[in-house]
Amino acid sequence: MVLKDSMFGKMLHDAWQAALRPKIQGSWNLHEILPAELGFFIMLSSLNGVMGVNSQANYATGGTLQDAPAQYLVSIGLPATSLDLGAVNSIGFVAEGSEYARHTTAGLEQLQENEIHYLLDYILHMQARGSSGIAEQACQFTAGFSSEAMYLDEGVPVPAFLQFPLFTHLRLPTTAQNNRVFDVRKLIQASKSLE
Structure with a gap:
């Protein structure tokens, strides 16, 4: 490698x-x-x-x-x-x-x-x-x-490649996606440390 x-x-x-x-x-x-x-x-x-x-x-x-x-x-x-x-x-x-x-x-x-x-x-x-x-x-x-749910649970934006048809099995159903919205700016502002 x-x-x-x-x-x-x-x-x-x-x-x-x-x-x-x-x-x-x-x-x-x-x-x-x-x-x-x-x-x-x-x-x-x-x-x-x-x-x-x-x-x-x-x-x-x-x-x-x-x-x-x-x-x-x-x-x-x-x-x-x-x-x-x-x-x-x-x-x-x-x-x-x-x-x-x-x-x-x-x-x-x-x-x-x-x-x-x-x-x-x-x-x-x-x-x-x-x-x-x-x-x-x-x-x-x-x-x-990682599945879309795993990214969302970690508070990490879902990567663009998950939108490709090859990865549909890793995505949440549309209804579940709508219930799992997060604002990256707010999450960063709310953080208590650099990590």
Whole structure:
């Protein structure tokens, strides 16, 4: 994982390549080096590739370009899954506790290590079954999205990506939305500390 954040219009080519290269080249190198008769192939990717993040277009593209080879490999009969993860707070980058990590994962459901283990176990069992119907569905999984209700409960504005049709299952019914209005200005004015 390499993060070189910048708004896309101001992103330098080196920053673009730095975030893309490990995900793309690393994943493809593994596919090329490992034997074709593998029983499973799982790439850990990011939800950023599904939802997009303004200042992480390079990192999000890397995630998306892991999802595509997984679909291709499955289409030619090989086991492959891209597991798009959100914030994992018990191990790794977020668990190390940097302010940057807390900022970039704000609003995402916090996954635990044991949940990642369960997901990997589930995917391994799906790939071991090997039927084409199951394998095609298993080329991409996502874990760690927050629902609209979770954002509202935290007093955080609902991100724009939740309005896309892909995410209708995460939104509240219209009647529930109307009952959960909040004013960000008033919430900030009412806060007792910077946090």
